[in-house]
Amino acid sequence: MRLLFLKILAAAGIASLACTTKVSEWVLLNALPDEYTLAYYHKEPFSQTIKQQNSDIINDIKSANIQFKNVLKTDIDKPYYALFYRNRLFSRYNDHRELDNLAVSPLREKIARELMAGKLCVMVYLKTDIPEKDDKGLQILKRTVNGSPFGNIIPVIELSRNSAEEKHFVSMLLNVESDLKVIDEPMLFGIFGRFKALEPLLAKGISEENINLMIDFLTADCSCLIKDNLPGTDILFTNRWENPAPALVNKILDENPLLLHH
Amino acid sequence: MSLISQICVCQQYDWPMWRYDHNRSASTPEQLPDQLYLQWQVTFSPRIPVWDDPLNQNLMQFDRIFEPIVAGGRIFVGFNDQDKVVALDINSGKEIWHYYADGPVRLPLAANDGKIYFTSDDGYCYCLDAGTGKPVWKVRLAPAENKLLGNKRLISMWPARGGLVIKDDVIYTAASIFPMMGTFIYALDAGTGKTIWENEGTGSNYILQPHRSPAFADVAPQGCFTISANRLLVAGGRSVPAAFDTETGEELYYQLAASGKTGGAFTCSNDRVFFNHHRERLTALYDSETGNRLLPYPFGYPVIDGNTIYFSGENITAALLQDKKRLDTLWTIGIRATTDLIKAGSILYAADSSGITALRLARNKKPEVVWKHNSEKIIDRLIASNGKLIAVTNDGTIQVFGDNSIAKPEIYQSPKGILKVRSKAVKRITRATGTTEGYALVFGTDDVNLLEGLVAQTSLSIIAYERDRDRIEWLREYFDNHGVKADRISFLLFENPGPVLPKYFSSITLINRNYGFDADLLNMIFESTRPYNGKIVIRTRRDELKTLIDAFRGMKLTGVSMTSKKGSVIITRTGALEGTGSWTHNYGDIANTVKSDDKLVKAPLGILWFGGNSNLDVLPRHGHGPGEQVIDGRLIIEGISSISARDVYTGRVLWKRDFEKLMDDSWLVYYDETYDEENPLDPKYNQVHLPGSNARGTNFIATKEFVYLIEGTRCNLLDIRTGELVRSFTTGNENTEELGYIGVYEDLLILGNNFSEFPGMENDSLRLKNPKFTDYNLTASRELIVMDRFTGKKLWSITGNHGFIHNSVIAGDGKLFCLDKLPQYLETKLRRRGESLPAGSRLLHLDIRTGKVLSEVTGDIFGTWLGYSSEHKLLLQATRPSRDMLNGEEGSRMIAYDAVTGQKIWDKAVKYANPPIIHNDRIYTNGEGFSLLTGDPLVEKDPVTGEVLKWSFKREYGCGIVAASEHLLTFRSASAGFINLETFDGTASLGGWKPGCSTSLIVADGVLNSPDYTRTCQCPYQNQTSLALVYMPWMTYWTNSNYLWSGRRIRQFGLNLNAPGDRTADNNTLWIEFPNAGGTASGIPVTIDTSGYFEIRKEPISVISENTPWISASAMGGLRSLEVTLSKEDDTTETSYSVNLYFSELENKQTGERVFNVRLQNEQVLENFDIVSEAGRCDKEVVRKFAGIKAGKTFRIDLIPVKGNTILSGIELIQESVALK
Structure with a gap:
């Protein structure tokens, strides 16, 4: 009798028990940023100039996490633009030129490169430009990051809240919480994932303990709970999130299992 | 296709099954006369569909109207309320015969070769002679005679709702609508009823459910089956159909998860594609080959004429199905076909609310109207057959049109008799027992007057055995x-050894005759009696009475009282079932243990009842309203403007009360503007997630006497027996604007007076996706007031410095514990900003009777949650992290205090989710466990190697929290899921329905309660219904153990061949399925050599075994050898194992047809082994045990065929003298 042999080999160790992807990595790979809305409010029919102007704007932001829409509103004096995020008004612009570089700026480009390079996050230190206020927090930040086992994968970037070049970025950061604009204190934003900004530490809150808590959050296993209630505000940026480098946090944790926490 | 013999100008055809043929094409070649006239009509009563809610009723329309078929000049129709099939003369309308089944006939009939076929909820497939109505054969599709309450009727545990389809003299049908109970799909010989093939075990397949999360739950057959070429499309009730090979019964596909929010029982096909229900009367187009959707939903229920498709709807559209399965529109005409459309010859008949329109089809041009019939009735079904057009209306009327112009058509009316009989016996019985509602069992029907009286003088649903x-x-x-109707009284045959009744359902059982009841049956009758005063009334002759009383006494029943009166004896099942517990407050009790003390509910579980109440009485699912509360056999559940009580043992609605202000109270708390009540069929996202009671807590408490319900500034007391408003309490404070917290401890009622407001924090919602998740002003009460819960007398009150967090207000051992502090997120925010927390945060221990502060802890105040163990006098401080909870409620710390001394026992930084469950000396969270006494993580032994492991479990997708009972953790995990706390089992599925998105799987009163808390859910889970489960030792369950082998020496292990999943046996052997099918692979290398390989699986109930049918119900055939790696360690030495081999003949081979030798580690241990010879029959387990088998790194078994092929079900290895316990 001819025997037909079939071999089945059960592969060993195929899957792991729980989600061991770290929060920072999971968010970068999976969490699509929420969209902004840029609305053009007008009460008159569009002129050719306005059409072209809006067309240019749309072209500038077309690859960012933003949608553009025209809104006919009869009770306004003159047309204007307004930027919304999650149905909240972030900024209003009376002149289209104010919208230049809305979705892109040098610092945002740099931060995005760091995130795509597999860094855990980028710590953006938003300065008041008053040294007495800024220096202490900055020192604590640098000391803490340098002392962290993850320090090498946490770039620190300083940003003046008065930066003209980064005015849109600053504005978005100051909209992460409703009262930040009126708080004249240095602030520390953890930026992770696809440009998501955590609620800032500010003033005395920029402490070693709080910075390490932020790092803990980003290096923890990504639980369903975190996925469901993902904190942070998405910053407007041109989408370039395909094929990021492997998350560097995994190498550090592989080499230092004692750092693992869930 | 059946041809009919009647002589006519045109050729006449039968309409032998629903929508004409096995394609359900609704297209017959018969050409009806051009002009049609009403010949006769008969009106029965409107049908009441089996399911309760609008969405279910739209997705499963099989019994919403009469669905006649026609054969041989007769109309045949089934009745879902009178459990019968009726044959009517198509020419005169006169009834020719009728036949009663033993359960509701809900699915359309079929005819073939002079016979009529139908299925019933009694679990049988019937074949009748079409001419006489006499039974030809009757085949049980259900695996056994067990009954349960399903949709308010006593029916088979496996109701046959596989709407049978016939092709080539083969009937295809099925029984069981819950995969966890096993599903049984058949091809039967139409002539004899003999099984051609049977598919069992598919129901347990581990497949992706909606939300792409897995569970052991495949298709649940419900609805009319369809055949597309060689594919049997098994209607999946609420989902897309599954496809099975018509020749072999093998499942080909079931695209449950991939289908999204669509599906339903309606399917029609040609040989290449099928259309399946979406919503209303819309369908989507699918590829029959793959089950993949080709086109979404613009198509009204179609008529299929080969590749020409006619779509019904506001217009009729004709389309051509092209070679590449695309549809090209041919024409559209503005004729409404909104209720039905069929094709007869060259005529399309379209029905809508105005009547019927006939359209003649013509080549290359649009059709023209040739006949019209106006109707005041809504015509929902058309049939063309035997020279007649038959119309079925939604009021239960069947109209027949023919070519004779009749001046006065016959109008028949079904009897509408009313029983006005009065029975003195019934009066005596109801007076003596006080029972007038619920379910009644009657044994012996000699006294018709008694039966009439039971119908007329009570509202009982009576099941009488004769x-x-x-x-x-x-x-x-x-x-x-x-x-x-049969839902008021139905009659069933009493056959020895007696019926297999569900537990706990009968409010009153009348024993009028002793049918030779033995102790087992009397015990079953007692077990079927409802706890909390269910009655057994023995009214037999005196000699029989004594025999029965003696027998009952001999059973030494507990929880029983016996009284006699005027020759009758009444046995009362008093109080609760022994070992059961209740579930009150939002978390089980006022101590927030999140645990029921119920010891009765454990694995395996089977369904006690399903259906019979509506989710319209329940809050929308994602608002996370208060969970149900269960006490004294009543389940209390809240709706948008109502609260109602249900019988936990039958699902029967006991009472429902509406409260005007409740709707206002719940607005923006338990539901919001995203809730769309008007469009229950719209698959759009309905009701966003809200924290609901997760943050606010419950607004009602169920007690033995009253339901305490907050309504505005009042606390209403409803009589828990009747729902009547007895009184209302107020705080007596003029400043009361709202009541927040509510809790009951012994005779005390604790109310929160006004919600605490946290000014300046409200606007901080910018960062959040959903601002609802920051409304902290509903989570704490400004003041706590304690009053006498019977009189409303205020005893004391205390005002908070910040607010008493509702989830922290608990009581135990005469103390009230609470946290007076800011919500968690606000504290986090202050910390982030380097600001100090405001003073005044505290943990209070108060004398609950006086309000005296016994202890005030001001250090280490964190979190929002307190739980209390009275057994260990420990107070647990924590947070309440879960899905859909306020931001900031991360679980990162727990503190345990000695509640007597106030001393801190332990303080741990631990990560967790779920409100911490206090389970005796343990704490369980979502996936993890800790010692209550030390805070250390729980550990357990690796069941295979004996190594020490951290205790954990994995849960698949699901909202709602984990809840506990003595033996189980219950939760949603794709479908329903549980963890067996008794053993290393893994995550078990209870597949086949969607448990609530809000917490709803609650063990109490001896049952696992699963009220339908899924209102607004559109996901195509197999069933959307309330149900209850009880311990059924013979039932099966499967788990995903998530076991991962470390590579250390295997000490105890079972390989369950071709099983759907894992499971642990009573001796603690973890049986892992091979090949891997149900979740995570164990990583234990297994190598097999085969010849003539096959896999076979049955439902365990089909296999005879004392303890382990779940091992012997599946097997791998054609095995030549199998090798298991026992160790990956280099220094592995040989050791001795006991090896147990499990066999069962599952292919129906006879003695001598399958003979083989077995070698273990190259030593022959069985020679000429013949399973059937050893077992005495097929489907019976044979276990062969071998001791002292030496093995080192590997273990090998060889099976050498002598005659036929080999078959093996399971291999168990236990290292001798070190078996793990």
Whole structure:
């Protein structure tokens, strides 16, 4: 009798028990940023100039996490633009030129490169430009990051809240919480994932303990709970999130299992 | 296709099954006369569909109207309320015969070769002679005679709702609508009823459910089956159909998860594609080959004429199905076909609310109207057959149109008799027992007056058993003729050894005759009696009475009282079932243990009842309203403007009360503007997630006497027996604007007076996706007031410095504990900003009777949660992290205090989710466990190697929290899921329905309660219904153990061949399925050599085994050898194992047809082994045990065929003298 042999080999160790992807990595790979809305409010029919102007704007932001829409509103004096995020008004612009570089700026480009390079996050230190206020927090930040086992994968970037070049970025950061604009204190934003900004530490809150808590959050296993209630505000940026480098946090944790926490 | 013999100008055809043929094409070649006239009509009563809610009723329309078929000049129709099939003469309308089944006939009939076929909820497939109505054969599709309450009727545990389809003299049908109970799909010979093939075990497949999360739950057959070429499309109730090979019964596909929010019982096809229900009367187009959707939903229920498709709807559209399965529109005409459309010859008949329109089809041009019939009735179904057009209306009327112009058509009306009989016996019984509602069992039907009185003088649903078959027929006729529906009284044959009844359902059982009841049956009758005062009334002759009383006494029943009166004896099942517990407050009790003390509910579980109440009485799912509360056999559940009580043992609605202000109270708390009540069929996202009671807590408490319900500024007391408003309490404070917290401890009622407001924090919602998740002003009460819960007398009150967090207000051992502090997120925010927390945060221990502060802890105040263990006098401080909870409620710390001394026992930084469950000396969270006494993580032994492991479990997708009972953790995990706390089992599925998105899987009163808390859910889970489960030791369950082998020496291990999943046996052997099918692979290398390989699986209930049918119900055939790696360690030495081999003949081979030798580690241990010879029959387990088998790194078994092929079900290895316990 001819025997037909079939071999089945059960592969060993195929899957792991729980989600061991770290929060920072999971968010970068999976969490699509929420969209902004840029609305053009007008009460008159569009002129050719306005059409072209809006067309240019749309072209500038077309690859960012933003949608553009025209809104006919009869009770306004003159047309204007307004930027919304999650149905909240972030900024209003009376002149289209104010919208230049809305979705892109040098610092945002740099931060995005760091995130795509597999860094855990980028710590953006938003300065008041008053040294007495800024220096202490900055020192604590640098000391803490340098002392962290993850320090090498946490770039620190300083940003003046008065930066003209980064005015849109600053504005978005100051909209992460409703009262930040009126708080004249240095602030520390953890930026992770696809440009998501955590609620800032500010003033005395920029402490070693709080910075390490932020790092803990980003290096923890990504639980369903975190996925469901993902904190942070998405910053407007041109989408370039395909094929990021492997998350560097995994190498550090592989080499230092004692750092693992869930 | 059946041809009919009647002589006519045109050729006449039968309409032998629903929508004409096995394609359900709704297209017959028969050409009807051009002009049609009403010949006769008969009106029965409107049908009441089996399911309760609008969405279910739209997705499963099989019994919403009469669905006649036509054969041989007769119309045949089934009745879902009178459990019968009726044959009517198509020419005169006169009834020719009728036949009563033993359960509701809900699915359309079929005819073939002079016979009529149908299925019933009684679990059987019937074949009748079409001419006489006499039974030809009757085949049980269900695996056993067990009954349960399903949709308010006593039916088979496996109701046959596989709407049978016939092709080439083969019937295809099925039983069981819950995969966890096993599903049984058949091909039967239409002539004899003999099984051609049977597919069992598919129901347990581990497949992706909606939300792409897995569970052991495949298709649940419900609805009319369809055949597309060689694919049997098994209607999946609420989902897309599954496809099976018509020749072999092998499942080909079931695209449950991939289908999204669509699906339903309606399917029609040609040989290449099929259309399946979406919503209303819309369908989507699918590829029959793959089940992949080709086109979404613009298509009204179609007529299929080969590749020409006619779509119904506001317009009729004709389209051509092209070679590449695309549809090209041919024409559209503005004729409404909104209720039905069929094709007969060259005529399309379209029905809508105005009547019927006939359209003649013509080549290359649009059709023209040739006939029209206006109707005041809504015509929902059309049939063209035997020279007649038949119309079925939604009021239960069947109209027949023919070519004779009749001046006065016959109009028949079904009997509408009313029983006005009064029975003194019934009066005496109801007076003595006080029972007038619920379910009643009757044994012995001699006294018709008694039966009539039970119908007329009570609202009982009566099931009467009678030993005389002829008498049953007579009684069915009698009550049918009096217009009494079978849901009021039905008659079933008593056959020895007696019926297999569900537990706990009968409010009153009348034993009028002793049918030779033995102890087992009397015990079953007692077990079927409802706890909390269910009655057994023995009314037999005196000699029989003594025998029965003695027998009952001999059973030494507990929880029983016995009284006698005027020759009758009443046995009362008093109080609760022994070992059960209740579930009050939002978390089980006022101590927030999140645990029921119920010891009765454990694995395995089977369904006690399903259906019978509506989710319209329940809050929308994602608002996370208060969970149900269960006490004294009543389940209390809240709706948008109502609260209602249900019988936990039957699902029967006991009462429902509406409260005007409740709707206002719940607005923006338990539901919001995203809730769309008006469009229950719209698959859009309905009701966003809200924290609901997760943050606010419950607004009602169920107690033995009252339901305490907050309504505005009042606390209403409803009599828990009747729902009547007894009184209302107020705080007596003029400043009361709202009541927040509510809790009951012994005779005390604790109310929160006004919600605490946290000014300056409200606007901080910018960062959040959903601002609802920051409304902290609903989570704490400004003041706590303690009052006498019976009089409303205020005893004391205390005002908070910040607010008493509702989830932290608990009580135990005479103390009230609470946290007076800011919500968690606000504290986090202050910390982030380097600001100090405001003073005044505290943990209070108060004398609950006086309000005296016994202890005030001001250090280490964190979190929002307190739980209390009275057993260990420990107070647990924590947070309440879960899905859909306020931001900031991360679980990162727990503190345990000695509640007597106030001393801190332990303080741990631990990550967790779920409100911490206090389970005796343990704490369980979502996936993890800790010692309550030390805070250390729980550990357990690796069941295979004996190594020490951290205790954990994995849960698949699901909202709602984990809840506990003595033996189980219950939660949603794709479908329902549980963890067996008794053993290393893994995550078990209870597949086949969607448990609530809000917490709803609650063990109490001896049952696992699963009220339908899924209102607004559109996901195509197999069933959307309330149900209850009880311990059924013979039932099966499967787990995903998530076991991962470390590579250390295997000490105890079972390989369950071709099983759907894992499971642990009573001896603690973890049986892992091979090949891997149900979740995570164990990583234990297994190598096999085969010849003539096959896999086979049955439902365990089909296999005879004392303890382990779940091992022997599946097997791998054609095995030549199998090798298991026992160790990856280099220094592995040989050791001795006991090896147990499990066999069962599952292929129906006879003695001598399958003989083989077995070698273990190259030593022959079985020679000429013949399973059937050893077992004495097929489907019976044989276990062979071998001791002292030496093995080192590997273990090998060889099976050498002598005759036929080999078959093996399971291999168990236990290292001798070190078996793990």
